Amino acid sequence: MDVCPLCNGLETRIFQCPNCQTIMSDNGKITDYLDDYSPYMDIEIMKLFDGVEQSLEKKQCIHYYICPNCMHEENNIIAE
Numbered sequence: 001m002d003v004c005p006l007c008n009g010l011e012t013r014i015f016q017c018p019n020c021q022t023i024m025s026d027n028g029k030i031t032d033y034l035d036d037y038s039p040y041m042d043i044e045i046m047k048l049f050d051g052v053e054q055s056l057e058k059k060q061c062i063h064y065y066i067c068p069n070c071m072h073e074e075n076n077i078i079a080e
Contacts, residue, residue, distance in 0.1 A: 002080035004029075004061035015076060017067035024065040030075050033064060052077065 005011040006026060015024045031046040032039040038046060047056040055062060059080040066073050 002059045004078055004080050006063060006078050007061060013063075013076070013078065015065055015074075017070060017072050018074075019072050020067065020070045022067050022069040024067050024072075024074070027064045027066055030062045030064045051075070 003010075006013060007029060013026070016022070017024050027033075029039075029043075029046075029050075031041075031043075031050050034046070034049060044056060050062045052060060052062055054060075055077075061078045061080055062075050063078050064073070065076055
């Protein structure tokens with residue numbers, strides 16, 4: 001089983017907001033926001049619902065980023 005380096009605190013990634021150039025905040029896996037129980041579900045099953053068709057096969061973790069300045073939201077693909 002592969003691990004996401006961001007979810008496991010092994011590294012950090014910095015993304016700048018395309019609108020205002022502020023450093024965006026990493027809010028974790030996008031699947032954690034599907035419902036109240038999704039953070040506790042099996043990660044591989046939840047990858048079937050993350051909006052990226054082959055994230056399970058390609059070993060990708062989709063992270064939700066938001067700009068604290070202008071509230072721009074985006075998802076970024078993180079390789080496991």
